[in-house]
Amino acid sequence: MLTYDKAKVEVGVQIVERWVLARLRHHRFYSLAELNKAIANLITNLNQRPFKRLEGTRREWFERLDQPVLRPLPARRYEVATFQKCRVNIDYHVEVGGHYYSVPHSLARQEVWARITRHGVEILHNSRRVAAHARSRLKGKHTTVAEHMPVAHRAHMEWTPGRLLNWGKSVGPGAEAIVQHLLTNRPHPEMGYRACLGLLSLERTYSRVRLEAACLRALTIGSPTRRPVLSILEAGLDQQPALPITLTEWRAPDHENVRGPDYYH
Incomplete structure (x- = not known):
């Protein structure tokens, strides 16, 4: 006008x-x-x-x-948007409203702008949109697009707990037992998941036969985690004769306060 x-x-x-x-x-x-x-x-x-x-x-x-001379109205209604300056974390995510949204991993540690609307979050770098997500109000959670991940991370994402258990079973009973222990005896499921992926990576460095032998030795000494398995492999202990396992029946000591099994006959 x-x-x-x-x-x-x-x-x-x-x-x-x-x-x-x-x-x-x-x-x-x-x-x-x-x-x-x-x-x-x-x-x-x-x-x-x-x-x-x-x-x-x-x-x-x-x-x-x-x-x-009137022009037609836009196909979409005008959407109110706010902008927030962000720095991409090393894990290629930016924090917006307590939620974490992924961007291409090549932008790690760089500054970007987040365009925030009622239903979406767009990430802009050098005035170009590099990511778009549906807005989430879940605090502390992540929204991740597979294409934004490095190739190695993308491969890890394809592994599920069920697939990890099947992999351990294919290696042998020792590896299967350790995978089962890692998935069920950690404070958080994510910790056990990462530990299993670390155990899986040892198969590429050492043979499957050596990995299974190391897992069996780790179980024998009562340390069913990745670190003892790696130590055994590095020291070559998996190629040594297996540790003897002696199974003896436990008997209660003779004591006036101990009834013993005969009491229940």
């Missing part, structure tokens, strides 16, 4: 406001829909009233001058 048209527009608004208020000032309405209907009827009447000093009506001038 040109600046010299601003006064004319404001006068037009003033005329409409006075026209409507003057005619509705003694009416009482009981719903917003009823009020809007009354205002719409008055606006129609106003637009069809002839001008006093010009020919025609407001409706006719609108159809002749304004309507032919």
Whole structure:
């Protein structure tokens, strides 16, 4: 709008406001829909009233001058957005509202802008959109796109607890027992999951046969975790004769306060 048209527009608004208020000032309405209907009827009447000093009506001038040059409304409604400056963490995620959203891993440690709307979060780098996510209100959680991950991380994501157990079973009973222990005896499932992936990586460095032998030795000494297995492999102890396992029946010591098994016969 040109600046010299601003006064004319404001006068037009003033005329409409006075026209409507003057005619509705003694009416009482009981719903917003009823009020809007009354205002719409008055606006129609106003637009069809002839001008006093010009020919025609407001409706006719609108159809002749304004309507032919009007553009169609946007297909999408205007969406309010806020912007937040972020630094990409080493794990290629940015924090927005307590939630973590992934970006391409090549942008780690770089500054980006987050465009935040009611339903989405877009990540911009050098004025170019590099990631888009549905907005989440879950605090401390992550939204990660597989394409943003390094190749090694993407491969790890394909492993599930069930697949890890099947892998341990394919290596041997020793590896299967350690995988089962790691998945069920850690404070958090994620800790056991990472430990199992670490155990799996040893298969690439050492043979499957050596890994199974090391797992059996780790079980024998009562240390069913990855670190003892790695130590055994590095020291070559898996190639030594297996440790003897002696199974003896436990007997209670002779004591006046110990009843012994014969008491229950």
